[in-house]
Amino acid sequence: MKDYIVFLAQQHPAFRYAELETLADLHNIKVDLSSHDETIPFIIVQLENDEIAKKWLQRAVLAKGIYELWGVGSTEQQLHEDVKRRSSKKFPLYKNVTFKFDIIGYQGGKSNAEKIKMIENFSYVEFEGKIRMKNPEETFTVLEHYIPPSDHEAAKTPFKYYFGRQIELTQRTNGILEKYDLKKRRYIGTTTFEAELSLISCNLAQVDTGKIMYDPFAGTGSFLVAGSAFGALTVGSDIDGRMIRGKGNNTIKANFDQYGTSTLFMDVLTMDFTHNAFRKNMVIDTIVCDPPYGIREGLKVLGARNPERFVGKEDVEIDGKKAYLLKDYIPTKKPYELDSLLYDLLQFSSERLPIGGRLAFWMPTANDEYVPTLIPQHKNLELKYHLVQEFNKWSRRLLVYINRGGDFNGEDNRAATSLPEFRKKYFKVSQYK
């Protein structure tokens, strides 16, 4: 086992541990993350080798890079002493490689002149290879952790230094967030989910190459494009045909074309999730979605709100053909309870996901008064994570479940969430303006 230092992103720290753990699980990597601290963007871990380190974090969204740890110190002098003590045996291994040094500060940094001076202080490693700023064989990195004394003051010197050999930079560092940035996406709508958290959702759902991912509330396809970024064949459905159709050249398919993943886009279907057209024995490996919470529009499923008004309507004919069989027939919809929809989603997942397959979905909750939010649960599904993203007056949580099958006998409840109240509070006022 070797020591590695992981440089973490300080965005969404509440989701970080889950992502590190989930990606380790996806690749069958055993790693002790017990020293993880949400306030610190670094974690030292032990792993068997570089290959495993690479595989683990290559697609991470909340980590920036992983480095073979050569030394740690609270001062530069301590750092050098530690590097010499624990890593001097490694110096000759890199004597003749092309290389460069990087100095990366967190919440602080050095001027170029200071950086050069610092690099010169590493001369004891006695590397004789050529320095290459572009595509060197090895990159040696100093990670500096600064802690500013207050919001308005910069820290003068780092609180801690780490030195290591770069093993892998993650998708985050390689620009996945810029690539999937909504500002640059061809087709978006009011319900489009932001790039970063949609990619994180897909990581937590273990979306992967060779798997089929389904979003039953696809909207403008936010989770579908995120799923294809990690190699899954994606399929979506939505009861609202307008969203999945797009307009002119601005369509979900155009987004896949933009990202170069069009082979991974199966289809989007206009379909009511609760009247599902997927054959029962179709294997769906993973489900990722943001169900409609009736915040912008009430939650709807197929059926008549006033069934008495539709009595006999099935016999109406236009030009000798049943009206409901015509191409332009528009079926009526009725309101539906959120609890029921979420439980339908859990039930569907328990039937369709393979054992070990994951369901990840988002659920909003109001913050400012104490309403205990009940998380829906199904007896076959283990609730693996519930992760909260806080906003001013509300929050939303990402729920991740794992299908454990019929012997699991877990908790089972149709959650009575505070959603109708939530809707009233935050959206009704503006409706009447």
Add this chain to the structure above:
Amino acid sequence: MKFLTTNFVKCSVKSCDSTTDSFPLGYDNCKLVQTEQEFKPDFILSILERLDWNALIQVAKDLGNESLPPVKPEGELLQNEDLLKDLHTLLIETTIIEGEMICNNCKHVYYIKNSIPNFLLPPHLA
């Protein structure tokens, strides 16, 4: 709607779930378009595992293609790149842009418009 998807969709009427006639759907009046897509043999192989071969043959027949092998290719046949390319062309590159899908049990008709299939139901079938 990609040809591939025809292998996964059945009639959405709940009472049709208990019959075998609701899958695959019957395809009629279909307008097909070929769109070039990158060929990845591994991807086709991973899809192949998930296919219902008899349904594939039946839908291909509806759409005028009777050239599929009678049983799902396995073993050495999977090394045959021409076969995988043919499947790629059929499953991934063939899109139904307009058409009708009919349930062979309840005879309900679903439409494909602008490449998007619509599985919504009237209230008496919902």
